[in-house]
Amino acid sequence: MKNPDKPSQRRKRRSAEIDGLILLDGVRGKEMSAREPEESPKRRRKTLSDVAQRAGVSPVTVSRALRRPEMVSADLRRRIETAIQELAYIPNQLASALASSRTGTIGVLVPSLTNGVFADYLRALHDAFLPGGFQLLLLNSRYLPEEEERGIATLLSQNPEAIILAGVDQTVRSRRLLEDSGVPVIQTMELADDPIDVNIGFSQIEAGKAATRHLLSLGHRRVGHIAARLDARARRRKEGYTHAMIEAGLDGQTMMATTTRASTVRLGAELFVEVLTKTPDLEAIFCCNDDLALGTLFECQRRGIRVPEDLSIIGFNDLEFCSSTFPTLTSVATPRHEMARRAAEIVLEIIRGSGERPATRRIDLGFTVNQRESTRLATGASRKASAFATLS
Amino acid sequence: MKNPDKPSQRRKRRSAEIDGLILLDGVRGKEMSAREPEESPKRRRKTLSDVAQRAGVSPVTVSRALRRPEMVSADLRRRIETAIQELAYIPNQLASALASSRTGTIGVLVPSLTNGVFADYLRALHDAFLPGGFQLLLLNSRYLPEEEERGIATLLSQNPEAIILAGVDQTVRSRRLLEDSGVPVIQTMELADDPIDVNIGFSQIEAGKAATRHLLSLGHRRVGHIAARLDARARRRKEGYTHAMIEAGLDGQTMMATTTRASTVRLGAELFVEVLTKTPDLEAIFCCNDDLALGTLFECQRRGIRVPEDLSIIGFNDLEFCSSTFPTLTSVATPRHEMARRAAEIVLEIIRGSGERPATRRIDLGFTVNQRESTRLATGASRKASAFATLS
């Protein structure tokens, strides 16, 4: 090349290229020309040093004024503050994180963004971590273990201060990645026999059993079950259903409809119809989640099946709408907010504390069967047990 | 202190502290002792150099093998690949980003995580950006302009390659921050008179008008409106309603119920009752979103109000459940997926291209009124216009 750059020139040119390519092109205008005598006319994002120079102090002092203001005299602090304002300085969190090994981010991996449960859970996480100054780095695994694996690697590469996972069925590789990383990991939504690190959740099997038993306890015998998506959690709930049915001397196999398709309200109607076709005299149905339950409810209305007179319906998750449907929907309430709250609490403890894990690495938050209008005693049946069961 | 550390020792001690505090404590175990003769016994995350050393090449080569494999000979590539596997090396994305000024993240700011619309929109964004190797950095502004402002600063400090905003009502400070940053900004969900950068959306006012006109065109006169949250978008839809009513020579003011509370299904019922109390002979209602519409529908069922015979209901957003309710819900479909798709497309174009913005900085994606069973011709009314309107 004909251009034997000196470092300073090299920088300039490189900056120009980047300007063109990515960011800093021709947007800010004023404020550059007058000040900073030896500055190149090229725009670049303001740095700590720019602020320092303007305030007449060293960069370290500016850094301290930002991170630990109490270490800087009031006078300098004021001058620095002014300089920051004038330059509209925004710290480069990347550089800060690299230098300090603290990123202030929490990696979150959820299987779905649209599912009401996860939306709710996410918001709870967001709200729980925000006050601590943490941000969420969110990844969606779309219910695919491979995507979860990739997601974990991606999250780890961003040096999150903790990783929060939904579910406990990570691949072996995922596990190894996480264990090797040493980053605090919280598995939520379920209970693991062998947690990677900390585990906060509830038993999906027990919850499935409880939902089914609720219907059985009302005197129903022909109790069906529908499930969509069939991820690990849905499967466990189904297991709970099967178990409870067998326990009651019943065979649920013929009153079930499942699919791996994503759960929607429409699908609830479809699956319900499928069960109904096989078992026209169905008395009750346990829907794997509230969306399916909603679809079932509407399909009943469409067909003139009275709920709960002709059919009892129980959903799962107790989303907001359950208490407003007509009739209101009985549902198993899962501790989404509590999981998020506890997760945040524990993560902060680990980070702020000595890195030690809580005494109990596996926290069972239980669940609650919220009985409402959509389930009721079978006609002529004797009540067998409390219909309002709380387990934990 | 009694410990006059040398750099190497300093490093060691510091690492130990960090270990205790945050990450690398006592988790990985094996594989350190045998190899890397001069390595300290302390665990630390593997770096590029570790891989390079093991593969017997220089760090640069490893970097290239990772970023631009075609520049490295097949032989070395294989050796490096092996070393990476053996060390379970995970690149430090932070350092990479700092050095290259490319973070591969897209900052996304939404007002709500639980609202079905945004959940949907988020997933669409996620799906749209993932193939390009981008990740979303997600922040929730909770419908508060100040939080949005803080969120923007936070996002910018992470050097995202683009920022995607919902809505066009940023504060002056937010605007300035964004403009100064030079980062591509996409405002979505609405149309702006004066976009910050690129704007992809549809007219909320027009959509509100269209929904109202749909009801009017069916011959209804006593057309109510309910709205929750009352963020800028909801207000514009309300404006559209008012406008359309006036246009038809009607006064909507007495047939409206609004609140700033967050939108829920339950609230839909409440607001509907409020309108109904004021206007018992209500013929039709335009609900600001589908959740409210769902609540209204259930409340009708509860009160024995037949839909659409006694009351026509139109929702907004056309969430999945609209086509499965009983009766199915007429709703205004908004181009959430298309917005996300186009946003991703344009961002990639800007980043990959020369940084130039598309020719049109303001893209109107329109909306569609999807008529279903919940709205129908008023009894005895003459049809005034096509009930199936499409605007753009």
Place this chain on the structure above:
DNA sequence: TGATTAGATGAAAGCGCTGTCAACGTGGAC
């Protein structure tokens, strides 16, 4: 066959920030 070139690799210099330690001044204790 020597000059030329393309391709592959490495050395060095940062990216913007923070941790560490040294240096400096000040006031109080003696």
Place this chain on the structure above:
DNA sequence: GTCCACGTTGACAGCGCTTTCATCTAATCA
């Protein structure tokens, strides 16, 4: 008046990676 401790501030050396430029080798051409 001297010494020490303390509270502030600054110099320096990285954090782990990429960019640039130089170097080296092997292949290509006249």
